[in-house]
Amino acid sequence: MAVVGKKLAVVGAGLMGSGIAQVSAQAGWDVTLRDVTGEALTRGTDGIKASYEKFVSKGKLEASAAEAALARITTTTDLDAAAEADVVVEAVFEKIEVKREIFGRLDTLVKDGTVLASNTSAIPITKIAAATSRPERVVGTHFFSPVPMMALCELVRGHRTSDETLAAAREFAESVGKTCVVVNRDVAGFVTTRLISALVVEAAKLQESGVATAEDIDTACKLGFGHAMGPLATADLTGVDILLHASENIYAESRDPKFAPPESMRRMVDAGDIGRKSGRGYYDH
């Protein structure tokens, strides 16, 4: 059921922020979308319009519903516009200083009960929350890309996130059609990146040591476990560099050797063989 009359502010109109604005407006939220430049906002809203049009042309969305949803999105370059929001979702660059600065400012702006959520994929929520005077109101809402297509939202509890905030974040994410999983402790990589890192690192070690080829490792995961895509094909799609960095980060925090990437992965990145975006990774593309 659509939530009507609820106010959402989304900070950052890039890939994720515009996707979150899109699904939320469609679900009846009044959305204020904030970015630093008019061009970024235009890019974001153009993407939203194009995506709604695609759903309409496929018969998955009424044209009138798309129009009404678009009308619920207001754009601004002024962060003060977030003052009235019940929920704020931050989706700016993955840079801790930028996020902390935004949360510090939001802390001085928003109402007492407002949920302050970050879409970070890897920064500890506790570090972001510490930039505010209300860490109990800060939570991770880790949506997946592309937001309109992916059903998962990983809810991350920071060290001091309250049960009430977690419940409100769940209500928000479910109201926009997502299924939530809860990460009860603020660990590096949350649940999803920890799982994929462990699998990719082990797959890379098996490939490096000649135990099996990349193709056979991926086929084993697809046919043996029903995965849609094998771990090394996933590494190529996501970027070998991205997964190397994620695994190193989790290893640095956890000191658990299962996340320590093999040297061959580092050499691939040194050589620029980072997967689909460079034309070569575990496979030629």
Ligand SMILES: NC(=O)c1ccc[n+]([C@@H]2O[C@H](COP(=O)([O-])OP(=O)(O)OC[C@H]3O[C@@H](n4cnc5c(N)ncnc54)[C@H](O)[C@@H]3O)[C@@H](O)[C@H]2O)c1
């Ligand atoms: N791309 C993914 O697949 C993915 C998936 C899950 C989570 N995330 C996370 O979501 C967040 C956003 O990622 P993205 O891929 O949408 O990035 P993006 O680069 O597409 O967009 C970031 C946007 O933030 C804007 N921005 C920067 N500083 C700002 C500020 N002070 N105020 C308002 N806007 C500001 C930029 O202008 C840009 O439009 C990151 O934390 C990322 O780690 C990304």
